[in-house]
Every structure is written in structure tokens, then in C-alpha cells.
Amino acid sequence: MIPKETIDRIYDTVKIEEVVSDYVTLKKRGANLIGLCPFHDEKTGSFTVSPSKGIFKCFGCGKAGNAVNFVKEIEQCDYYDALRQLAKKYHIEIEERQLTVEEQQRQDDRESMFVVNERANRFFQDSLWNTPEGKAIGLSYLRERGVRDDIIRRFQLGYSPEKGNPLATTLRKEGYKEEYLINNADTRIGTGVCGRSEDGRLYDRFRDRVIFPIHTVSGKTVAFAGRILKKKENTGKYINSPDSIIYSKTNELYGLFQAKQAIARQNMCYLVEGQMDVISMFQAGIENVVASGGTALTKPQIRLIHRFTGNITVLYDGDAAGIHAALRGIDMFLEEGFQVKVLLLPDGEDPDSFARSHNASDFIEYIRQHQTDFIRYKTQLLQDEAGNDPIKKSQLIRSLVESISVIPDAITRQVYIKDCSDQLGIQEALLTRETAKLRRTRRGDFYEKKEEQQEEKTQEPVQPTQPTPPVETPTLKMPTVNEAYDSNIMNLIRIIVRYGEKHLIDPENGQEIAVGAYIIRELENDRIQPRIALQQMVLDEYKAHYRDEGFAANRFFVHHANPALSQLAAELTADRYQLSKIFFKQSISENVVQEVQPSSDEDILPELTNQLLLELKYTVVNERIATMQQQLKEAQQKDDWETQRRLLREQPQLIRIRSLICRELGNRVVVN
Secondary structure (H helix, E strand, O other): OOOHHHHHHHHOOHHHHHHOOOOOEEEEEEEEEOOOOOOOOOOOEEEEOOOOOOOEEEEEOOOOHHHHEEEEEEEOOOOOOOOHHHHEEEEEOOOOOOOHHHHHHHHHHHHHHHHHHHHHHHHHHHHEEEEEEEEHHHHHHHHEEEEEEHHHOOOOOOOOOOOOOHHHHHHHHHHOOOHHHEEOOOOOOOOOOOOEEEOOOEEOOOOOOEEEEEEEEOOOOOEEEEEEOOOOOOOOOOOOOOOOOOHHHHHOOHHHHHHHHHHHOOOOOEEEEOOHHHHHHHHHHOOEEEEEEOOOOHHHHHHHHHHOOOEEEEOOOEEEEEEEOOOHHHHHHOOOOOOEEEEOOOOOHHHHHHHHHOOOOHHHHHHHHEEEEEEHHHHHHHHHHHOHHHHHHHHHHHHHHHHHHOOOOOOHHHHHHHHHHHHHHOOOHHHHHHHHHHHHHHHHHHHOOOOOHHHHHOOOOOOOOOOOOOOOOOOOOOOOOOOOHHHHHHHHHHHHHOOOOEEEEEEOOOOOOHHEEEEEEEHHOOOOOOOHEEEEHHHHHHHOOOOOOOOOHHHHHHOOOOOOHHEEEHHHHOOOOOOOOOOEEEOOOOOEEEOOOOOHHHHHHHHHHHHHHHHHEEEEHHHHHHHHHHHHHHHHHHOOOOHHHHHHHHHHHHHHHHHHHHHHHHHHEOOO
């Protein structure tokens, strides 16, 4: 049995485009890749791979799924064999064994900490938007910085009140355990959203600060950064969540969750330092931007970016500190095979201020004109600093050779060697020899370090989790009987798969409710059930898991062990799946109405969900009326007067219900 933690690591590590490229020649097309399907004969490529979503989909034969599904299909092996093949490809060690009590407890700790973070995130957002203090201080600050409300909501920014300890009080009242609210530095258990004073009482760690939630690449709230708004002695501008078993600042990048699709689509990532840099650039229209959080870059952070692109432009302030900061850590990008460029902003500017004073097109044009290839930039910078000093010049050459030597591609290395030779007037053969010497030295160090890491690895406890067993269920075809009914339910299934963890306001009580839970409740209230087994499986799986910590419906279903569910999720997530043909009526004058198409289903999720429920209910009522008319006809043929009277009493009520639904549909939207 493969532990769930190992399975999650495999899913987090694999790049579907790399897996598929072992079997299919792929060509770039927008944010996706396209090639000839390996599962059926075709002359025109209809096989599409989406790196940002981690799925493949053939629009010819219909096969779809994630990287594990692809290996299963192409190699004709079972689920666990596919996992083992991918683990071997990415050098992931698999230790198949039962969980110990300690390991199960550690997994429970992780899940509980994610739950606490999600609840704290909702509290901070509610404090920002719905409390007088939050509006007057936190919201005012963000708006003064020029941040639009939609961007505030997109990044889930919040506010922690100054007085009292309302978060600690709320969490304790709701039954959260103290061990998960505070942080134990020794065991690394606990989120650190609260602290404990000398008298033993809990206090809010982030009070009197604007809150920037930090998300994993899949969207889980893993930590927080809090910016203070009032200057206080012995108080830093920012405080961050402490390191824990779920969070290490060296493993996360601020904004990657929001930026990942734009990065994959544009095949480019901009790297900045701070949260406000990300937010201002994102608002200016440059969405493929992430922040290192002011810390030195690490390989885990770089590999996160490499999942979506191999091109990086590093933006830094134009002062001397910014110039030298641009040099630190970039060798790691080169070592990972990135194409690296550097952009230094004008003196006195940072990405935040520059983005707020320029629109997206001007900013992008400035980037295009001023970004410089890293090796060429470093050559020119150090050459200027060295001047005619032979010692400094030799140090410059050594530094350049060290950077070039880490580049894995031999052709790229040779191109840079030639460029440096031309710029510095140094023999190309000499630079080549020095580069080769450094690479030989580094290979020796590498193997020594690998042996040390292997020894450490055998001493560290493994914390696996219980895997979800695969269920081999064949994909079921849609029946032809009553296609409208099945299509209506499939539209709702699509909402659950894509947005099931999102929230809307429950019209019954005014409280937030997960959109998937709302849909299922409405179906159960009206005793509506899917007629297709696969649709019912989606509802059952969602009900069983949507309360799990960090649940994200799309990821859950796309990575599901059941190949039928995974394929269905990939089908409903694929780009060629069109948005609902729903248009809001928008009055532009007393007698003129125009139709406005939303940019995406998520933008109108509450309205769309209720629209689709109404369409399904209309279909159900229509079907019942048709059935009643057939029963009435049969009763007339049999002279069954009692049945006729009963049906004639019930029929007008159903017709009235249908009229009410039609009226509601007409008031809401126009459906093409």
C-alpha cells in the first residue's frame, strides 16, 4: 500500500507535459500543448495537454485524465503500478507499509492545522469587510494604496483587530484545540495564529495588522503575513506565521496560487520581493507574478515555478542594494535550466510604486525594452565595477564562469562562453576549460552530498497517510432517454467539480454554504436523483470529503483514484468545455435591454448555480406533467373516473409551478 502522503507528493511533483512528452510530440498552442493522440489514429492533432491544470484531453476519442491516468492507459497497467512508474521517473522513494499510531497522529495534526488556518482566514476577511474597525483602518489602508475591492477579495486579504483577542476567543468558543492555535517550536505543531502570554492566556498574534494569506499551489491557506499600520517601537513592519509541519517560508511563493494559470499561459514568470509588489502588478494586468517574501531564494521555490514555466524575469529596485540583490540566488535558476532575465527599475521605484503609476501595456513595454539576459547583465555590471583592476577582473571572470558552469544544457553554456569571450577579450578555450573544471568539481561534491542526504533520509521518520484505494469503474455513456434531465444534472456536476469548495450565501438563513453542499441539499429537498451512476458517484464522493481540510473540488476529482471520476473531472475542466450560455439582462435605458456575457462562470457563481437548479426543476416538472398527461389518457381509455379526477386536480398545480419557474428564469437571465 502506497501512503497517501507519498501519492500527494507524486501528484505535486509530476509535470504532465513531461510525462506525455515521453510518448507524444507536443507543440505549444497558447497556454496548452497539442499533439497527435496516442490512443487513436488521427492526422490532425486533437490531443491537448494543460500544464496549469495538470490534465490531458483528446477531443477526438474523448479520453481524458491526469498524469496517472495517462500512464495507466498508455502502459496498460493498474493505478498503483502507474504511481510507481511516475515515482521512479521523478526519483521519489516509495515506502509501502501500514501507518503507525505516531504517523496517524502526525497526519491528524496536519489536517487540523489546515482547518484552523482556513477558519482564521475567514475570520480575518470578515473583520476587514464587516466590522467598523476593519473598514475604517484595514480597508481604508488598502484602498489608499490603490487596491481595488475585487483584488482584495481575489487575494483574500483581511484584518486583525487591535483590541482584545477576538480570534482566539472565537476559535476557543468553536472548539478548536489550543495546541493547534499556538506554535510549539520544538515539535513544530500548531499554526501560530495565537500566542500565549506569561499569565497563560491566549492572545491574537496578528492583531492590528492587515493580513496577507499565503496559499499552497493548490490553494490551501498554509500561513499568514501581517503588516502593521501604526508605527510602534520594537515592532517589525511584518510578522509571519512560524515554521511548522505544514509551513516553511522556504517552500512557498506568495501569489503562485493566483498566478499559476497566467504563468503557464504566457510561459513567463515575474519574480518580485513583497506581497504588495505582487498585488499592484496583478491589478495593473500583469498576473504572472510571484514574490519570494523578502527571503533568499531556495530550490523548492524555484522548482515550484518550473512546474509552469522555464522563463523568469527578476524585478528589483534600481538602487545599489537592489542591483546586488538581483545577483544572489540566480545561479540556482540557471542550474534548474531557466532562461533568466533581470529588470532593474528606475531609482526610487519598486514594482509596487511603478505598477501603480503605469498601466499594464506601459509596464510590459518597459519590461520588454529594459530586461537583460542575466549572464550578459552580470558581465557588464562586474566589468564596470572591475574597471582596469586586474585582480577584480580575474574575480569577475571567476564569478561568471561559476554562473555559466551550473547551466545544465551544453549548447547554452557554449553560447554564453562565446558571448563572455567577446565582451571580456578572454580566449574562449580558456573559459571552456575553467567551466569544465568547475563542473567536474561540482559533480564530486554532488555525489558526496547525495550520500549524506541518503544517510539523513534513512534516519528521518516517514509520515505517510492512508491512501484512497482505487476503484476500477468503467466510464458510463450518457443515455439517450430524457437527455435534457441528464444534461441539466451534468451542468450542476460541472459546477461541483470546478467550484465545489467555493461559498455562496444561503437564501434560507443568510449564512455561507459551500456551493456543492447547497446543490446537493436542493436536489435532496426536491427528491431529484441522477439517473447515471457516475453522476451519483460524484455527489457521494463530494458529500464524503468536502469537509476535509484543504478540500479543493477540482484537484480532488482530477486526482481521484477512480479513473472514471478522474476522466470525467478532466472532461469538465478542459478548456474546450464552453462557458454556460447565460447572459445577464442589463437595462441601459427605460426601454432598452442589452445582454452582457460574464467573463467566467466563477464570476457569477451564485446566480449561475441557482439558474441551473431552476432549469433542472423546470425539466423535472415538465416531465411530471407529460407523465400525468399520459396517465390521464390511459385513465380515459379505461373509463377510470377516480384516477381522472385526481389527475385533473393535480395537473393545474404542476402547471402553476412551471409558470412560476418560467417567470423566475425570465427575471434572472436569458438563455441562448
